[in-house]
Amino acid sequence: MKRLQWAALSAVEREQALTRPVQEVALKTRDIVADLLRQVREGGDQALSEITQRLDRTRMDSFKVDDDEFAAAEAAIDSDLREAMTQAAERIRAFHAAGMIVDYTVQTAPGVSCERMMRPIGRVGLYVPAGSAPLPSTALMLGVPSQLAGCSQVVLCTPPRQDGSADPAVLVAARMCGIEQVFKLGGAQAIAAMAHGTASVPKCDKLFGPGNSYVTEAKQQVAQSGVAAIDMPAGPSEVLVIADAGANPAFVAADLLSQAEHGPDSQVLLLSDSAAMIEQVQADIERQLPLLPRAEIAHQSLQQSRLIEVDTLEDAFAISNRYAPEHLILALRQPRDWLARVQAAGSVFLGDYTPEALGDYCSGTNHVLPTNGAARAYSGVSVGSFQNAISVQAASAHGIAGIGGGAVVMAQAEGLHAHANAVALRLQAVSI
Secondary structure: OEEEEHHHOOHHHHHHHOOOHHHHOHHHHHHHHHHHHHHHHHHHHHHHHHHHHHHOOOOOOOOEOOHHHHHHHHHHOOHHHHHHHHHHHHHHHHHHHHOOOOOEEEEEEOOEEEEEEEEEOOEEEEEOOOOOOOOHHHHHHHHHHHHHHOOOEEEEEEOOOOOOOOOHHHHHHHHHOOOOEEEEOOHHHHHHHHHHOOOOOOOOOEEEOOOOHHHHHHHHHHHHOOOOEEOOOOOOOEEEEEEOOOOOHHHHHHHHHHHHOOOOOOEEEEEEOOHHHHHHHHHHHHHHHHHOOOHHHHHHHHOOOEEEEOOOHHHHHHHHHHHOOOEEEEEOOOHHHHHHHOOOOOEEEEOOOOOHHHHHHOOOOOOOOOOOOHHHOOOOOOHHHHEEEEEEEEEOHHHHHHHHHHHHHHHHHOOOHHHHHHHHHHHHHHHO
16 A cells, blocks of 8 residues: 655645546446447347356346245355344344434415425335355345335346356345345446346336446446436445554554455545554554455555545544545544544444444445445435435415415516416415
8 A cells, every 4th residue: 555645745646645446447437338238228138148148257048036046045045144134134224214204294384284205216226246245235235225115116136156146145135125026137237227127127217236337337327318316326445544543553454454355446545643553554454464365356456545644633534525435434532523524424433343344234324335435415325215205285275375475476587477377366266
């Protein structure tokens, strides 16, 4: 990892220090994804078969997971994993249920009521990565809130293994959330299938889930074209740690490596006002890295990562808000005292004993979070992500008599006289 002193950097160097790897390959990725979307849009299932054989190196006779494969998955996972997933699902459900948006009604004037009602989105598509590391946890993170929202049609896509099967733990997690329509499709082609629909894969109204830069680009392209809505840009994983001199360097190093192992396009940052802490963390990374089965992947990620020394912790929070990390770990002595300074982050982890991995799996919060700086404007997945809010209003004769005059004045000021007339006719009727 490159070590930097923030105060010594020029404006250009600071911008480069906070540049994510995916930004450097965006143009190439965009063109590749656009072509994949076109192929699926025009070729449907046949195109999906050809792309899957080429990219996933497996030939698929059918994309949909059948009952036999679900049953085999149930038998394949061990009891410890099943119990861990069951407990994680319960915590995810408890957290998300507590934050559900409720319907409400307000009387805004005598005889005038306005209300908002929540309705589940008709058909949602969930993407669960399973490339170099299958993620059954993502199936829970998306499946549980879709259940709580009441979505009646849920489609899930996950990449096939080379033998043509889906990861068993992903299938068990899907069944825990009541998901029956699971398709063995990965990458941008899976996003294309759920966005446009094919003979096999239903067309979905909104797409959810994290993925690599190709998946993220595919989601953004289908959203921009109006084909399907998306939850957020949720691409390669990232973490930013703010650590003081009292932090445990081994813990900090482990947290950085836990994100670096996601993929070569992941990025991890450490900000500290202690040069000694940075040196210790760097040494711990070098000790821990060779012990990891995914050391090569983490090593590639670390080439695009940074250890940044700042003059003050206040500077660290200013940099963090500028970067807007997916995950923000506050390895500080009084972390909650600093929470008010956090303005842009997907999810925050307080103190030495709250590793980001807890949020990935079982604390209860959602790990489908905005990346690539999108945390400045987007939030992580919640039950509300799977719902539409519909407003309703009702006015009695007394109500329109009380507020209709204002509508007439405003409509006339805007030159919309038919609007004014629609109200004025009713005002005349109630005045008789």
